[in-house]
Amino acid sequence: MPHSPAPDPHPGPAPSPDPGPSPASVRTRVRVPLRFGDGYGVDAELITFHGLTDGQEHLAVVLGDPAPGAVPLVRLHSECLTGDVFGSARCDCGPQLREAVERIADRGGVLLYLRQEGRGIGLYNKLDAYALQDQGLDTYEANAALDLPEDARDYTAAAQMLGALGIGELDLLSNNPDKAEQLRTLGATVRERVPTGVFTTAHNVRYLRAKVLQTRHTLPLAQLVDRTAG
Template structure:
């Protein structure tokens, strides 16, 4: 990435202010605790605000607070992925998410809403009610649930502009713009800063420095594992490796992540020219460890690795590559040779200004447990084995 493009990246008009970064980060924590947050959005130029609580950690106390905000005339809506709605009897629609509203508040409780949101559970029937499209604010709330690594399902009630101000002040609830939520990942990546580094000799590469990068809002750190002393005036050999607790740490045979990580370190060390493994905190293609375990449970029922993610309400791949591009830029590398079988990683890096001069194949034998997984990556995700 050239100096001029680096400046552009830092001043991208799509970035949200640093104060909003912190607000979104706090809202993520609130959502994980089962707290209510307020989201502002616009539909066809008209304001549409909602009070939101995540379906996964929903308690009866939290639901009652939400109902108190709504008043006795308004039942809460549960926003669900289309695939889950279809399994619950909704007629097919193209919208990725839809909302279900029961005929009355007394028809649902927190446990029932949690069951409705959980795609691993088979339900006999829903309470009486109707389906409707979701608003921009509710769509942003789903994005927030994904950032929290929760199931992408939320419970909402409408909030007027006057209510919004009162609730924020009287109950100390966070207020977020939908644009801030939707722009969070890019803005967080652009705010990454180096916070520490240390020499860490490894089994297959003794001359290694690990550099940690942290975003301004204090979110998850990404790591650069720098092997030897790669030159900055020619393409550097790198691997983008998404965190995988099961494969990297405990040796799971369901994926090829462990062999890919250790193989990349070994290959870079043997090259004699050095290189970098960027260890990105994007477990389970960006859905988080808990949801990855849920996806594994669905795979045991016959879903492939991509369909399992989508059955949970996520995209087949939720990863973003701006963090990797920003780390490379700050370390002074403009051009790379990329160890990968995934063409999406090439386009992902190049879209943020990094020149990929060569794709270096990075293949490992299957083990009997991951043959279907690898075949799916080849047939459906276009991996180049």
Template structure:
């Protein structure tokens, strides 16, 4: 599989000028333009690099929607990899694979009381349409078959292990709770209860101190 690399600098939160190498790939299977961000030469210099498979979320990553924790997870990941090295696989799988417009339709249903999984089902989709086979190809192209995985999602862990990628350890992200009527507590609790995500439900349900 062919790849192309270019140096970039990232702005994350209050931080700026975080250097990384952005990698594009030729030969992926699903037709999407997934990319990898390599921090501190982690694909060459770390014996067991930290990696994260992050699914694109325009509303969360870019516009910091109160409905999810995607942008905060992304920033946490980049900060960690800036400090210690790592590889971020940014996967074009908006809305757990249903696409941006369908995700906005799901937002309407969530406003009517459905959770994220129920809304996707109501629109005719399965709970989660994401496929991580291209992520495996990207890791293989980077020469990585022995990794530490940054995730709370057991589906991602199983996808790598089932594909023969050795996952030495799992590093969880924080529970990024956004309080208020339009906050993400219910979203996070649903990920734990329905999707078996490895988050502390007590932290999610704990009221914010004033």
């Protein structure tokens, strides 16, 4: 009968656990005065990074002067060319960005501007999804029809940026529970999730309702009446 092999008397080292992404470091800091179309202005420090895991040119916008020992207010804002730059009324991204800058400046903290257009699917795919939404699909159904994920965003780079800035504990300005859950999994301490305002238009209310129903965004559903219905 064959013998079982004897244990190796000199086993090699046990495999190391996955250490996760390597730490990022600050690349450049520069002061920039921010001015918005409604007249609001504030001076910010823009920070770039070395070593972000996804290789994207994400940006930290440091605003205000937090009190000594205070927990900073942080927003993870995904880039939206149509909303942030062109003022598209099909989403609430532009008003959220404007609100976040002022609220963070008042309290002290950081806005992470993440290059994740269209919840991570890219600009062209986002516009393809818009075309399908014009045919009656909601934002998540449109992504699925294009064989794309509902939400492709990964916040590992955001956690790296926070680490490079020395931010271990934060209050997160967001209606999206996934952002807080991912940051906690990545080692950040999210003390509180602070909701943003509700910015409805006749063109984005179906989009906002879908975010509540599909991905548990903390928006007041009763206020999101579909103005296109009936």
